Structure formats: C-alpha cells, structure tokens
Amino acid sequence: MSQRFVIRNQDGYYLSKSKEWVDGRNPVIVVSALHYDQALNELIEANSKDIWVRGVVLEVDTNAKGRVQLEILVPEITEQDLLLTSEESMSEGITSD
Numbered sequence: 001m002s003q004r005f006v007i008r009n010q011d012g013y014y015l016s017k018s019k020e021w022v023d024g025r026n027p028v029i030v031v032s033a034l035h036y037d038q039a040l041n042e043l044i045e046a047n048s049k050d051i052w053v054r055g056v057v058l059e060v061d062t063n064a065k066g067r068v069q070l071e072i073l074v075p076e077i078t079e080q081d082l083l084l085t086s087e088e089s090m091s092e093g094i095t096s097d
Contacts, residue, residue, distance in 0.1 A: 027068045
C-alpha cells in the first residue's frame, strides 16, 4: 500500500476533483495528491473561494487498486430523510390563529 494526501474540511467532507465538498463514499472523485505540497495548494485554492473553509491535509492509505481509503464522518442522508425534512418545514409555515 502507498500513501496519498486528501483534503477534509471542518464538517468532515472531502474536496472532490470538481472542487465541491463530498462525503467520501465515492473515493474515485476525491482529490488525492502524491505529495503534501500539491494537496496543500489545492486546499489554499479551495480556501480562496470560500474563506470559511477550515481544511486539513490528511495522509491516507490506498487499496490494491490505488484508490484512497477514506473515513466517512458524515451520516448518509436518505430520500426518506429529505421527505421528512420538507414536510416539517412545510408544517412550520402553517400557523393556527
């Protein structure tokens, strides 16, 4: 196994190749650099677009296929969760006099 460097923000999301923050369940789309300074440059670019990002460069292992092995910190949001959230927000908008 070899080592790669990835970027994780304060909320537990990883920087993707399309410069979006993803949960890491699909490690193929996550930015992974061979060298620390390359990953640090990516973090600085991400931070210049959003000054509130507090990211960190992490060294992670790769599997036999060369894909990074990421720790998933963000709970998976299901379609059912989204439906419940939208129903709750709609019911909060209705007030009884």
